[in-house]
Amino acid sequence: MRNLRITAAQNLRSQWICRGCLQQRVRSVWPTAPFSTTHPEGSRQKIRRRRVIWATIGGSLGIGAIASFQDIKHGVAVIQRSARVFGALVLNINDYRTVLNSNDKDQDEDSWQLMLKACHQRCADRTLRVLEKNGSIFIKLGQHLSSMNYLLPLEWTRTFIPLQDHCPESSYEAIEQMFIDDTGQPIAAHFDNFDPRPIGAASLAQVHLATMKDTGAKVAVKVQHPALKEWVPLDLALTRLTFSTLKYFFPEYDLEWLSNEMESSLPQELDFALEGQNALVTKEYFKVIKESPLLVPDVYWGRKRILVMEYIAGHRTDDLAYLDSNGIDRDEVSAALARIFNEMIFGDTPLHCDPHGGNIAIRRNDLRTRHNFDIILYDHGLYRDIPMPMRRNYAKLWLAVIDADEKCMRQYSKLVAGVSDDQFPLFASAITGRDYRTVTSSVVSTRSEEEKEVVSGAMGDGMLQELVQLLGQVPRIVLLILKTNDLTRNLDESLQTREGPVRNFLILARYCSRVVFREQMDIIRGHGSMLWPRNMLQRLGAWSSYLRVEAKLSLYEWYVYFRRLARLSPLASI
Secondary structure (H helix, E strand, C coil): CHHHEEEEEEHHCCCCCCCCHHHHHHHHHCCCCCCCCCCCHHHHHHHHHHHHHHHHHHHHHHHHHHHHHHHHHHHHHHHHHHHHHHHHHHHHHHHHHHHCCCCCCCCCHHHHHHHHHHHHHHHHHHHHHHHHCCCHHHHCCCCCCCCCCCCHHHHHHHHHHHHHHCCCCCCHHHHHHHHHHHHCCCHHHHHHEECCCCEEEECCCEEEEEEEECCCCCCEEEEEEEHHHHHHHHHHHHHHHHHHHHHCCCCCCHHHHHHHHHHHHHHHHHHHHHHHHHHHHHHHHHHCCCCCCCEEECCCCCCCCEEEEEECEHHHHHHHHHHHHCCCCCCHHHHHHHHHHHHHHCCCEECCCCCCHEEEEEECEEEEECCCCEEEEEECCEEEEECCHHHHHHHHHHHHHHHHCHHHHHHHHHHHHCCCCHHHHHHHHHHHHHHHHCCCCCCCCCCEEEEHHHHHHHHHHHHHHHHHHHHHHHHHHHHHHHHHHHHHHHHHHHHCCCCHHHHHHHHHHHHHHHHHHHHHHHHHCCHHHCHHHHHHHHHHHHHHHHHHHHHHHHHHHHHHHHHHCCCCCCCCCC
């Protein structure tokens, strides 16, 4: 037993070391000079070490506090943005439910309509404040809603018009930091001069003038608003939840397709490197069309949030004073725009899906032979490829519309958009912007004030609900084509041309007939050699039909042209 105690004691001592060895171990872990209470220098060393330790601890806590503060600050901002959206949503839903439920049989119809209009205005004003306060993609959403006068009440579209021109600007400091984050270099490393004040600001980006460091070229630098990176995921979720909630309370007005299309389109619009590629593709495609006045700025380089382009200035298409003072014919501008976008819809190139007034400019150019102007196309972020079968069916649909062939119109409407016979009248009005009775008689005519009132009254009498449901079920590419049609129609109306829509329908018919002819040629080639007698006869038949249509359209276009030269009144229809 005694030997066991001695062995245990020895084992216990073996776990300890002498003071000298202990000091040596401390030096290896914390390399400092030995200290002693009997030497003042040792005390000072101890104090310094403690200060270093406490400074390190304090710095770490400070960094953690700052990071936590940033997280807290972001969390508070998330709550604020969400609360604004949900607050306005709840108030608007309650406002509409109150007004709609008050429509009893004993109430005067005119009084109830006034109540409904007042409700529209209150809710639109309330929503506008949220869109302006939150910014980011909410500005983009408001701009889109402001152009949907065929779907939303006038009080809504009119209230959102200021969002078209009043977009927030990002600070120069934020742009500088974004350059460093995205390129690894400050702005000065890329440009000799960079104007800190943007020449234009939109919902997603702003444009600065600069001078390239290597070449001295004057360029336009498109930079994304840096804050979008932080808020886009949340704002898309809020938008999706908003329309889902509206659908729950008002199932007959399902606008979820708006948020779905936004979620699909926005990632493309936020990728400026992709935008640069789109611009170059369009530039190369139209370069071979010599008579086209389209001008696409060249692209020098691009990143996901930065795009450096050739600087080409111009005037808005609705600047009629500039057009008239420079001898630029409005009708020729309208016809050129019609050719450009019909080429995109029916040709072999992607479609520019955002041709609003801010993305198109005009400048005088006396070096051109056919025209004395250039049409400058900006903002190539949103493009779509139209499948060839849809291009062909869409062309046949428009030929049927122009010929007022209702049977073919119904047939190709179903192939293009999947609409039923019951939905066809509404779809026909949607793609043409005309009253259905006009579509089935002669769509190639100027809209009268009476027709505008009829269409507006029909929307108020219940067709709006059907239109919302229809737009929710058609393919997305059809929605974008309809959007492009609406925007180009607005561009044409803003030019206040003398000829009205007649000439543009002639141009449309020419492109559609060309698509049909090319389809016939492809079918004949699929049957074997073009030298076979049967194929040769079919080819001659297709050629003769196409040339006959071309001859008629050319003669009619020249007739319209000479009437304009003779200063005769424009034709009301074909």
